[in-house]
Amino acid sequence: MSFQPPKGTDDIIAPESQAWRETLRLWEELSERYGYPLVSLPIFESTELFERGVGDTSEVVTKQMYTFTDQGGRSVTLRPEGTAGVMRAYLDSGSRGAWKAAYSGPFFRYERPQAGRRRQFWQVGVEYVDVAGPVADVEVVELGYRFISDSGLSEVVLLLNSLGDPECRPAYVEALRSYLRDRRSELSADSAALIERNPLRVLDSKQDSPRLTDAPRTIDYLCAACAEHFAAVKSGLERLGIPYEEDPNLVRGLDYYTRTAFEYIATGLDAAQNAVGGGGRYDGLAETIGGRSTPGVGFALGVDRIMLALGAPERAHLDAYLVSETGPGDALEVASRLRAEGIRVDFDTEDRSVKAQFRTAGRLEVPVVLVWKGEGVPMDVQTRDDRVSLPVQEVSTWFRR
Ligand code: AMP
Numbered sequence: 001m002s003f004q005p006p007k008g009t010d011d012i013i014a015p016e017s018q019a020w021r022e023t024l025r026l027w028e029e030l031s032e033r034y035g036y037p038l039v040s041l042p043i044f045e046s047t048e049l050f051e052r053g054v055g056d057t058s059e060v061v062t063k064q065m066y067t068f069t070d071q072g073g074r075s076v077t078l079r080p081e082g083t084a085g086v087m088r089a090y091l092d093s094g095s096r097g098a099w100k101a102a103y104s105g106p107f108f109r110y111e112r113p114q115a116g117r118r119r120q121f122w123q124v125g126v127e128y129v130d131v132a133g134p135v136a137d138v139e140v141v142e143l144g145y146r147f148i149s150d151s152g153l154s155e156v157v158l159l160l161n162s163l164g165d166p167e168c169r170p171a172y173v174e175a176l177r178s179y180l181r182d183r184r185s186e187l188s189a190d191s192a193a194l195i196e197r198n199p200l201r202v203l204d205s206k207q208d209s210p211r212l213t214d215a216p217r218t219i220d221y222l223c224a225a226c227a228e229h230f231a232a233v234k235s236g237l238e239r240l241g242i243p244y245e246e247d248p249n250l251v252r253g254l255d256y257y258t259r260t261a262f263e264y265i266a267t268g269l270d271a272a273q274n275a276v277g278g279g280g281r282y283d284g285l286a287e288t289i290g291g292r293s294t295p296g297v298g299f300a301l302g303v304d305r306i307m308l309a310l311g312a313p314e315r316a317h318l319d320a321y322l323v324s325e326t327g328p329g330d331a332l333e334v335a336s337r338l339r340a341e342g343i344r345v346d347f348d349t350e351d352r353s354v355k356a357q358f359r360t361a362g363r364l365e366v367p368v369v370l371v372w373k374g375e376g377v378p379m380d381v382q383t384r385d386d387r388v389s390l391p392v393q394e395v396s397t398w399f400r401r
Pocket of ligand 1: 276
């Protein structure tokens with residue numbers, strides 16, 4: 001009998017996992033630099049949180065949730081996205097006022113698996129809650145943009161739109177609905193069924209949206225306050241030198257968005273999964289899940305897709321491999337000393353020949369091989385094209401040279 005990972009899930013192992021580790025490390029560092037503390041939230045939540053928060057006409061809720069009844073008879077769902085849970089946690093925390101949170105972890109959607117579309121996938125994201133002004137939107141968009149470019153992805157396009165708010169959106173939705181009714185026969189069955197219930201979803205349809213380029217545009221229906229907010233977001237991005245393209249058909253797949261909506265597109269990937277991340281403002285979300293009115297803005301980035309777009313170059317996970325001429329007990333002691341000094345080093349814990357130890361070093365493609373010859377004898381420090389002898393206490397200084 002043998003087992004494979006379930007359909008649409010992956011084992012991410014070395015050497016590929018090293019590129020993941022570096023990307024996730026960059027995320028931890030960058031989100032901290034922008035002042036976003038870590039939140040670690042449950043991987044399953046009450047099903048109703050997503051039905052109400054994400055919206056019961058969104059594809060994520062209607063088709064993609066991993067929902068089950070637990071032993072206590074409660075309906076729970078593996079989280080398909082992060083924002084509803086973060087808002088729930090904020091409301092539960094009793095906090096007041098501006099509140100930042102960064103997360104990183106697995107999410108689950110029942111999708112038809114393909115490259116960049118998995119049933120378990122990894123997202124990193126931030127939420128900036130209880131802030132209404134456009135500067136927050138700009139800060140959030142900039143953080144995502146910097147993360148993507150610092151990850152090494154150079155071909156990224158930022159798409160931007162404004163979806164209006166409860167004051168101006170109804171007129172837009174009516175205009176869109178009547179436009180779609182006139183074209184009902186040209187639409188897929190899924191889209192046609194959405195015309196009355198949630199016509200914005202139709203613009204999000206991969207199949208139909210390319211033919212709807214002359215649909216009414218949200219930005220032509222914005223009320224004065226939304227138009228002002230959108231203008232301020234755009235000028236903020238311009239001040240930071242972040243290029244963007246306005247995309248009047250960008251509506252995002254989840255129902256909670258208001259005003260700002262954005263997406264980061266990796267132009268090097270296939271169109272079906274080239275959105276590496278996206279986000280926006282969700283000023284109405286807190287109320288839909290039973291909380292007091294609380295604005296917020298955030299994004300989520302798909303790490304699987306970023307790794308795919310990067311082509312995940314293999315990177316060394318060690319600074320050096322230690323070969324011992326006097327057995328593994330001595331090697332352990334020397335490695336412990338070097339590790340305490342911050343050197344990433346590994347060695348063979350089995351008592352193998354020096355030749356075999358060198359073979360392992362070669363297989364690991366380490367940049368440096370250290371050879372331990374015994375107490376009081378200088379160590380050999382070998383690189384691809386150089387070799388020096390140094391007392392062990394000078395080795396870490398050599399690495400920092
Ligand atoms: P969304 O909020 O649905 O736009 O998701 C944000 C990002 O998460 C997307 O742009 C993708 O990069 C990633 N993502 C969403 N669903 C999946 C999936 N099934 N597999 C891999 N990545 C995904």
